[in-house]
Amino acid sequence: MLDALLVAGQTTSADLISIVRADEARTAAALQRLLDLALAWEAPGGVRALTGVADAMRGMPGLVSGLRPSSPEPASPDEVAARLAELTPAATALLRHVDDHGGEGTTGSARRTVSPAEARSPAEELISRRLLVPREGDAVVLPGEVGLALRGGRTTREPVDEVPPLATSSRDVSLVARTAAGAAFDVVRRVELLLDHWGVQPPSVLRSGGLAVRDLKAVARELHVDEPGAALVVEVALTAGLVAEAADSNGTPSWLPTDDFDVWSGLPLAERWTRLVGGWLASSRVPSLVGSRDPAGKAWNALAPELSSGLAEEARRLALQVLAEVPEGEVLAVGTGIASLVQRIAWLRPRRPTVFADLVTAALSEAAVLGVAGAGGLPPSGRSVALGDLPAAAEAIDPHLPRPVDHVLLQADLTAVAPGPLETEVARRLHLLADVESRGGATVYRFTSGSLRRGFDAGWSSGEVRDFLTSVSHTPVPQPLEFLVDDVARTFGTVRVGHAEAFLRADDEAALAALVHDPRGRSLGLRLLAPTVAIATSPLDVLLPRLRELGAAPVVEAADGTVRVSRPDLQRARTRRGRRPAGAVEARQAAQVQAVATAIRAGDRAESSRPASAEATTTPSGALAALREAIEAGSTVVIGYVDNHGATGERVVDPRRLDGGRLSAYDHRADDVREFAVHRITRVRHA
């Protein structure tokens, strides 16, 4: 409607309604709404759009119908029709082509000022009849009235008041709900897995602020998803506030789970899900772009700060709202369904840029991954999300989510299968004692000697391990597993390792025992390992003198067991030799002295030539005048100069030339001709 108004310029409401290809009553209602919104007003000559509106709408997208506003003094429709009728077929084809391609084109070599009679090419034919209007350069535009005529007097070829239908097919309601719940469970599990992993091995933050492609690949492998899938999980964790930038233990900026994550992991499954969905719905992030390239050809990284769009949120909400219009028991048809939804949204929001359609498509696939939608339809939980009612969504999805289980099935092949999501505490413990072999709705753990040893390392005893296994298993613990636990327990700790700075060996057990128990030697940290071996926590150089004090006569053993005779090494330094010939040093000193003397003399000159009363010229124009004067007179002046470091000093110079903002002058102190920037000269004074 607004579109038609802008095409037509100022016109009567009846005319206006007639050019919109739609039901008259509805068009009239739309016009009334425009008037109510004060986007249009009824001027004496007819209805016209508010002045600013046309400018606001003349942005990049152009008018939805692809028409230009009419020329200021449009020819009547009959006239236009008559001119159209005169055209050669080639010109008509050209005109239609221009109309189909945005109403703008270039003429190339066509002459601008020709009469219909002398037109030689189709383009000239059109220009001469003012069916195309020349603009700056060699551009031409198709005026609105011509476009209207081409389209049979209407702004569009298709009716605009018919809502594009959604292509749907029927699907079992419970299937939709279960598919969605499955996806919901998966995404929660994946986020948890991801952050559990990142809590231990955080990936570092790129300098540009994103996640490295390599790290994203690792995530994809870990989570059994493809890279776009991994990017979505990572972004969802970000929007839910579960991951943030922070310095890791080494101080490098890394992506770490937030403290909120700990709270989140304790929540019931449904609530965890709504947290993720809520974050996703309200965010402006565009995970679907990850991996694609920006206009400069650089690939977008996940978590990169630029990866957002102001339209993303609207696209998501709109996509869900439209999807919610699909009745229950029906879903978007496979293949055509998404395209029809995109079309519907384009009709609802005609003035969005073309990327909006991509965002809507992405929003739909994200919704499927997040379990908001399932099998192309919205389950009750998804409908609540579309309405923005997250608690209701949690309630609706809850019955479909797997119940947490508190037991596993232990099997003789040394695996344990948890037939559902394990309660967090049980899962943590099992995780310690066994390796995860397969994940999904259920988890398969495998016990190996290595995994059990991990448990022993963490302080479990074989009794505790057995008790735990018996308590979490509904079935008896298989005998081979018991054997494995016993085997590991038996070998665990057979070799003991510790720190010692030195060892003591003695064939005389009594002498060694006496040393170890001597109260004076307590600070040495002696401990008896065997009747003939002790260790000390003090280093050798402390230990040796102390042992001698205690009356022992120790001999030091080298690493290979041989006796090392210790005699303090005599220490010597190397004699220093001068490396420079004597003359060079003297020459340098002489030069330095000379330079100092020259500087002092120049300073003296400056001092002596500074009359107490002589007034310095400080204004820029005055300074320039004084310099020019000095150049002509060939006299010496003192200038105040700010050097490269910002320090102000005085120079005694004989100005030679002044141009291009630079003064070329003989500097007495440097004993050379130097260049001075005029703008840095603070003042000029005669010497």
Next chain:
Amino acid sequence: MNDGPLIVQSDKTLLLEVDHPSAAEARKAIAPFAELERSPEHIHTYRLTPLGLWNARAAGHDAEQVVDALLTWSRYAVPHALLVDVAETMGRYGRLRLEKHPVHGLVLSSTDRPVLEEVLRAKKVAGMIGARIDDDAVVVHPSERGNLKQALLKLGWPAEDFAGYVDGEAHDIDLAEEGWTLRPYQREAAESFWDGGSGVVVLPCGAGKTIVGAAAMSHARATTLILVTNTVSARQWKDELVARTSLTEDEIGEYSGAVKEVRPVTIATYQVLTTKRKGVYPHLELLDARDWGLIVYDEVHLLPAPIFRMTADLQARRRLGLTATLVREDGREGEVFSLIGPKRYDAPWKDIEAQGYIAPADCVEVRVSLPDGERLAYATSDPDARYRLASCTHAKIDVVRRLVQQHAGQPTLVIGQYIDQLDEIAELLDAPVIKGETPVRERQRLFNAFRSGEIGLLVVSKVANFSVDLPSAEVAIQVSGSFGSRQEEAQRLGRLLRPKTEGRSAHFYTIVSRDTVDADFAQNRQRFLAEQGYAYRIVDAGDLSSESS
């Protein structure tokens, strides 16, 4: 949430809860397309693989059925990506078809032009195809039929072979069902093979694969080439065929290292076919010696690589593969699929056991401790020698003696890897030994004596691993093995699984030295047996006497 027995994991494994009331139904629904990977006591693991899905397609199942089965039986929602993947993978099979064209002979055709274009542009396929007939078909050189199928499988577009087979030279073969009948599953296996044209029949050891071969021959009624793993097994095939079919001894030839006869039914060993002299295979001509109507591959999972190349040239003949497992340790399942054919019949081990056709087995691992002297020798020895040292400890010999006593009166096999150990045991127990150097005739005499009950105890080396039929064995004692190979374990266990009189169960003992590499390898075996669903116990050698048999 649905209360199904199946859990579909995102890594494409399916967990089936065995004790669930509807587990049997669910198993039936998923068995056609999922490969059973492990079957321990509570939860069985199946895996979805492209080959499994294509096997299902070849057997006439479509993606809809697969997805439906998963959705119906799954307890939790099925990962969406997995469903998409299933549909996509299954959709790939059969887009390309190998057909007989009345004018152009063998052609590769497709209803999906982009797929045809894609494969025709692939480098691997370049030399195998001839002129383009029209947009949807291209001539294939008949000699490349097998290679092309292999190449297409690698490209991920396996072709369905509709080109048919040559009938071969006719030769009457009938089953002689006198005093015995074909078991129902054997009949089904032979029939589904015949209907499918070519392919693999998977039956557990001891389930009578030879009979399935004989039944297939009675369908084909043509000259048959049978490829087996070794000479003893060749003789057994011959005996079995003489006993079970209308064939007479004169009609069956043996083609091995010792004898080279070509008869209407010829049994050849893989070894003789793959013998290479001066860079050529001198015995390859056997394949063209007659116009074979059927080729039977025994123990397909052991098929050596050169045989694959030869098989590629035999695509116009019907091919039957027999095996206990499709798993190949070298991962060449794809070649079996493309060159011999898809899986045509599969009966799980446990099902056949439940029907009483194979005996249940009780697997026991007996742990012995190395005596101190040997422990020290073990600890200080070369890593290469360790396994041998640990396997051949004297402590084991005493255990063998006690086990033999315990099972006195039951036919017993002692199986081992190291000849000197076996000799020592044989001497101690006063039992005959069969090893590599034992002449074939002597081997057969001993096996026959064992079968008839003349000898109650036999010590055998690994020569008896494959295809030696010793139905009477009730107890097997394994003293050493080749580094815990799963393959070997299945074969050795298979020796025991022939059904026993009075429904007794078989005993399978493995003697393992504690805290050595022997025990590490035993873990592999233990895992394999437990995964196959056998009750597996570990006992200490010291507790053995208190065990009741």
